[in-house]
Amino acid sequence: MRQGIHISRPLKILTDDELYQLHVASVRTLEKTGYMIEHMNVLEKLENMGSEVDYRTKIAKIPEQLVMEMLGKVPTKITFCGRKKDNDIALERGHSFATSTGASVYVVSPDGKYREGTTKDVERFARLANALDNIDLTNGMIESQEIPHELRDIYTASTMLNNTEKHYNYVTHGSEGARAIIRMAAAIVGDEDRLRERPIVSGAAPPSPPFYYDKTALDIFLEWVKHGLPVRIGSLPISGATAPVTLAGTIVENNVDCLASIVISQVVNPGTPVLMGGLCANLDMRTGTLAQASPEQALMAVCVIQLAHYYGLPVFVFTGMTNAKIPDGQMGYEKVVSTLLPLLAGPNVHFAAGNLSSAIATAYEQLVIDNEILGMLRRIAEGIEINQVTLAIDVMEKVGPRGHFLEQKHTLEHFKKEHWIPLISERRSVDGWRADGAKDIVRRAEEYVQEILSAHQPEPLSEEIKKEIDHVVKDAERKIRCKR
Amino acid sequence: MDEKDIFANLTESCLNFDPEAARKYAKEAIEAGVDPIEAIEKGLAPGIRRLGEKFENGEVFLPELIMGGVAMQDAMKILESKIPQGKERKILGRVLLGTVRGDIHDIGKNIVASLLKANGFEVHDVGVDVPTEVFVQKVRELEPDVVGLSALLTTTLPAQKEVVAALEQAGLRKRVKVIVGGAAASRDWCVEAGADGYAGDAVGATKLAKEVLGK
Numbered sequence: 001m002r003q004g005i006h007i008s009r010p011l012k013i014l015t016d017d018e019l020y021q022l023h024v025a026s027v028r029t030l031e032k033t034g035y036m037i038e039h040m041n042v043l044e045k046l047e048n049m050g051s052e053v054d055y056r057t058k059i060a061k062i063p064e065q066l067v068m069e070m071l072g073k074v075p076t077k078i079t080f081c082g083r084k085k086d087n088d089i090a091l092e093r094g095h096s097f098a099t100s101t102g103a104s105v106y107v108v109s110p111d112g113k114y115r116e117g118t119t120k121d122v123e124r125f126a127r128l129a130n131a132l133d134n135i136d137l138t139n140g141m142i143e144s145q146e147i148p149h150e151l152r153d154i155y156t157a158s159t160m161l162n163n164t165e166k167h168y169n170y171v172t173h174g175s176e177g178a179r180a181i182i183r184m185a186a187a188i189v190g191d192e193d194r195l196r197e198r199p200i201v202s203g204a205a206p207p208s209p210p211f212y213y214d215k216t217a218l219d220i221f222l223e224w225v226k227h228g229l230p231v232r233i234g235s236l237p238i239s240g241a242t243a244p245v246t247l248a249g250t251i252v253e254n255n256v257d258c259l260a261s262i263v264i265s266q267v268v269n270p271g272t273p274v275l276m277g278g279l280c281a282n283l284d285m286r287t288g289t290l291a292q293a294s295p296e297q298a299l300m301a302v303c304v305i306q307l308a309h310y311y312g313l314p315v316f317v318f319t320g321m322t323n324a325k326i327p328d329g330q331m332g333y334e335k336v337v338s339t340l341l342p343l344l345a346g347p348n349v350h351f352a353a354g355n356l357s358s359a360i361a362t363a364y365e366q367l368v369i370d371n372e373i374l375g376m377l378r379r380i381a382e383g384i385e386i387n388q389v390t391l392a393i394d395v396m397e398k399v400g401p402r403g404h405f406l407e408q409k410h411t412l413e414h415f416k417k418e419h420w421i422p423l424i425s426e427r428r429s430v431d432g433w434r435a436d437g438a439k440d441i442v443r444r445a446e447e448y449v450q451e452i453l454s455a456h457q458p459e460p461l462s463e464e465i466k467k468e469i470d471h472v473v474k475d476a477e478r479k480i481r482c483k484r
Numbered sequence: 485m486d487e488k489d490i491f492a493n494l495t496e497s498c499l500n501f502d503p504e505a506a507r508k509y510a511k512e513a514i515e516a517g518v519d520p521i522e523a524i525e526k527g528l529a530p531g532i533r534r535l536g537e538k539f540e541n542g543e544v545f546l547p548e549l550i551m552g553g554v555a556m557q558d559a560m561k562i563l564e565s566k567i568p569q570g571k572e573r574k575i576l577g578r579v580l581l582g583t584v585r586g587d588i589h590d591i592g593k594n595i596v597a598s599l600l601k602a603n604g605f606e607v608h609d610v611g612v613d614v615p616t617e618v619f620v621q622k623v624r625e626l627e628p629d630v631v632g633l634s635a636l637l638t639t640t641l642p643a644q645k646e647v648v649a650a651l652e653q654a655g656l657r658k659r660v661k662v663i664v665g666g667a668a669a670s671r672d673w674c675v676e677a678g679a680d681g682y683a684g685d686a687v688g689a690t691k692l693a694k695e696v697l698g699k
Contacts, residue, residue: 105638105668152638173637173639216586238591240546241591285545290667
């Protein structure tokens with residue numbers, strides 16, 4: 001089991017009454033405005049269970065009663081598994097784990113140049129994330145632009161699964177991709193039943209706000225649901241554009257997406273493990289671009305986490321956002337603002353290690369820098385332990401006035417737990433820093449990346465499993481080519 | 485109220501992002517017998533142009549600019565209905581806009597459409613998930629000066645290239661300038677897709693539309 005961190009007293013910025021108001025606004029909207037769902041079978045199922053369905057507009061008006069009933073069917077605990085038990089993460093209340101970033105297009109090199117990701121990058125990013133201690137699970141990270149777009153998700157997934165021992169959450173581009181990744185994962189753990197017991201992969205397929213589930217996304221979503229495998233829900237509403245400009249309105253929009261997805265999942269396959277989520281951000285009113293690393297994003301993420309706790313569900317939110325294009329000063333402060341507040345609220349899964357430029361890009365050095373930022377923030381979230389041992393009255397009495405504590409056994413015993421110890425941050429004297437080449441954080445991260453990539457190799461899959469994964473890839477490729 | 489006051493009021497209603505006032509002064513212009521083309525060109529156009537400048541300088545924000553655009557269009561509808569037959573209003577250019585096949589994202593395209601309209605372009609928005617054939621058909625039908633192709637997803641980018649190729653095949657490519665945008669597009673991609681220009685945001689797209697038309 002991976003330990004992650006435990007947040008014993010989660011931060012709350014909304015009162016219970018305010019949470020109730022958000023909930024009421026969400027169920028009213030789902031009941032009055034309704035949700036557009038491009039899927040005949042799902043619409044029929046919803047109608048049979050008491051929703052008012054207009055087949056012409058494809059809008060289902062879902063009553064509160066059905067929402068509450070379906071909420072009751074969602075498992076309250078999920079364990080995301082790794083290939084081996086020591087990489088399992090139990091998503092229980094107060095336990096928090098960190099993920100790497102979603103599918104980027106570009107890799108930023110240390111000199112700030114953007115280049116398209118390659119298959120080699122997928123493999124190297126997977127290995128690097130596998131080695132970094134504070135990263136508990138992986139996401140899409142980078143997609144190989146060398147692979148034709150219709151096969152890109154399938155090849156990315158096979159390379160990732162070959163090179164990570166950690167849990168892998170991935171948004172495939174289509175349902176064929178979802179089927180392929182499920183088959184690959186089943187080959188690794190044994191079969192599909194075993195995969196439900198030990199889900200080493202999980203999915204997501206966000207709807208398009210406001211209130212719309214398009215066919216492609218819904219087909220992916222249903223693939224995970226039908227297999228009874230964990231799936232992350234919530235969307236990416238943009239406050240002021242695809243959601244109301246008010247933060248409360250944006251949170252409601254995302255919550256409606258979550259509730260609609262919960263209803264769909266439980267109507268289709270009751271008991272499907274679902275993680276609440278969402279990435280609420282805002283429109284930059286100067287440029288019309290997406291401001292993913294805004295202070296509002298941090299506030300809204302806390303609210304999504306609080307709502308998940310209100311419903312008693314596990315929660316997965318993206319933090320660690322930045323709009324900075326390179327690992328610069330803006331990157332540093334945006335990442336901390338984007339992460340610290342939501343982390344204190346106790347998300348089960350959060351972060352997006354490696355994220356640059358609103359997740360369009362990533363960088364090896366950024367992944368290592370983010371591992372460092374996470375270390376600091378996790379230390380804050382863990383808080384201060386107060387008891388007879390930590391109060392250290394005996395030790396102080398022993399040392400007395402004008403003494404020092406470095407020679408004490410108490411120091412030796414507790415320093416690693418009490419203090420966070422940096423990996424690459426510069427804390428030496430100015431002279432020491434100069435003598436070592438006056439390197440900035442990107443240079444130091446670059447050296448660390450080289451060190452890991454030259455040494456760290458995840459345990460390889462057996463030849464038999466590798467062959468089976470290749471077979472799944474080729475099979476999916478054939479099906480996709482036939483369709484076209 | 486004389487003509488000059490009516491023009492000034494129309495200008496002001498754009499600058500104040502006030503559709504209600506814009507409609508009111510458009511009606512007054514018609515009642516006062518003002519030439520509708522003059523009311524557009526001397527009243528609305530300067531207002532929306534100045535609003536666009538203010539936006540670029542950071543004095544005005546996107547929701548204000550967009551509401552200013554709504555004010556202009558509302559007034560324009562009233563005025564255009566009174567333009568005598570045979571007379572035509574000058575436009576900066578006609579733009580056909582759409583999100584390519586397989587991609588249902590429209591917010592970026594909508595922002596670009598608003599900005600283009602605010603800058604005096606005539607915009608025909610053909611929506612999202614637009615099949616390549618529809619782009620070709622609409623180019624034939626509407627004879628736009630510029631075709632703007634949007635795509636958010638990396639997986640749907642190739643459809644932009646398809647549209648360029650289809651226009652080529654239909655013998656229409658030389659008649660239009662094709663510009664591409666969306667989160668996944670880039671300058672390199674623009675070259676690969678055989679388009680005439682790329683912009684990374686809505687302001688850039690408006691500048692680009694003017695640039696490719698040499699305005």
